[in-house]
Amino acid sequence: MERPRLKSIIVQRAGSQVIICRRALERVYLDDPTGSVATLLQVLAEGRHTVGELPGALSERGVSVSDAEVSAALAHLDGLEVLADADGDDRLDEDVRRRHQSNLRFYDLFASLHRSSADIHTAVARARVLLVGAGGLGSGVLQALAGLGVGEIVLVDDDIVEVKNLARQFVYGLAALGRPKVLAASDWVAGYSPGTRVTPVNRRITDVQSIQDLATGCDVVVCAADSPPDLHLMINEVCFALGIPFVAGGLAYSTLSYWSVWPGRTPCRQCLELNRADEAAELPAELRDGVFIDPPRVNRATGPVAQILSGLMAMEAMRYVTHTDPPVAAAAYNVIELADGMTTSRSSWSRHPKCLLCDGAG
Ligand SMILES: [Zn+2]
Numbered sequence: 001m002e003r004p005r006l007k008s009i010i011v012q013r014a015g016s017q018v019i020i021c022r023r024a025l026e027r028v029y030l031d032d033p034t035g036s037v038a039t040l041l042q043v044l045a046e047g048r049h050t051v052g053e054l055p056g057a058l059s060e061r062g063v064s065v066s067d068a069e070v071s072a073a074l075a076h077l078d079g080l081e082v083l084a085d086a087d088g089d090d091r092l093d094e095d096v097r098r099r100h101q102s103n104l105r106f107y108d109l110f111a112s113l114h115r116s117s118a119d120i121h122t123a124v125a126r127a128r129v130l131l132v133g134a135g136g137l138g139s140g141v142l143q144a145l146a147g148l149g150v151g152e153i154v155l156v157d158d159d160i161v162e163v164k165n166l167a168r169q170f171v172y173g174l175a176a177l178g179r180p181k182v183l184a185a186s187d188w189v190a191g192y193s194p195g196t197r198v199t200p201v202n203r204r205i206t207d208v209q210s211i212q213d214l215a216t217g218c219d220v221v222v223c224a225a226d227s228p229p230d231l232h233l234m235i236n237e238v239c240f241a242l243g244i245p246f247v248a249g250g251l252a253y254s255t256l257s258y259w260s261v262w263p264g265r266t267p268c269r270q271c272l273e274l275n276r277a278d279e280a281a282e283l284p285a286e287l288r289d290g291v292f293i294d295p296p297r298v299n300r301a302t303g304p305v306a307q308i309l310s311g312l313m314a315m316e317a318m319r320y321v322t323h324t325d326p327p328v329a330a331a332a333y334n335v336i337e338l339a340d341g342m343t344t345s346r347s348s349w350s351r352h353p354k355c356l357l358c359d360g361a362g
Pocket of ligand 1: 271272352358359
């Protein structure tokens with residue numbers, strides 16, 4: 001790290017205090033009876049000086065400090081997550097910098113003196129994601145990942161584009177009708193961004209071995225499909241064996257949900273299944289077996305709903321890739337209830353004593 005820079009954040013002064021507006025709704029108060037903190041922040045906002053030059057730059061503004069005092073102040077400010085590497089962006093090519101400007105400024109929120117926004121972007125650009133499903137959720141996740149500049153996406157689906165898809169699968173247009181979704185989606189990405197390579201896999205996943213072949217070498221698996229019925233459990237098994245995080249989501253009635261599994265860190269998806277079976281066993285008999293109208297499945301994923309959920313799933317996948325912040329849905333059902341004012345809730349599930357996968361992990 002050569003030159004520290006204050007992130008693009010508002011700083012206020014009130015009496016003998018400096019107020020750092022670190023987030024939109026968060027203020028950090030620092031005591032500053034001599035005004036030296038405010039001056040240091042002013043110099044850091046310019047981002048022109050190396051650490052070694054800071055005492056001199058401060059001295060020019062009438063503040064006398066030692067190297068050790070500057071180091072201590074920088075460590076404190078970095079601990080408050082308000083400093084970044086002023087030269088970070090310069091390590092990226094000009095075209096990358098321009099294209100991903102807003103992504104880089106988003107990463108600023110998580111950057112530090114030791115990890116620049118460019119470092120975070122580079123992690124994304126090197127990432128390989130297995131995306132299962134190119135429908136309502138998968139096509140939205142694909143667009144979000146391409147926008148972020150994910151390096152490689154292995155996209156699996158065996159559907160063709162139908163006119164009914166166009167209400168919510170915005171990656172497809174009229175010209176794509178009748179084409180395999182994975183091919184039409186790859187063409188969209190190719191025309192959208194040269195930084196993302198899509199490997200289209202035009203087939204239906206039915207077994208663990210083919211998931212294993214596809215997932216090997218990936219950084220995260222996103223499942224945006226729900227058939228065959230045991231798809232999530234098959235992916236869970238593979239991700240557990242390979243140590244790859246796994247993100248999934250879905251819509252039932254008016255309830256959006258998404259969750260993830262962090263192998264080695266959280267209980268797996270099989271644990272949830274076993275917990276649910278235990279809970280179902282406690283239900284009165286009429287609730288266990290009482291379904292007498294079982295209608296055919298309908299798809300209620302209207303465009304905005306699919307966009308919300310696919311965006312949240314893409315965000316969760318990126319947390320595993322970038323390590324900017326911890327995954328929010330690891331072994332936790334995150335729910336958004338559309339019929340109840342978009343209320344959000346989160347419920348964690350625990351490890352089941354009879355889960356062979358988690359048991360094998362010790
Ligand atoms: Zn488990």
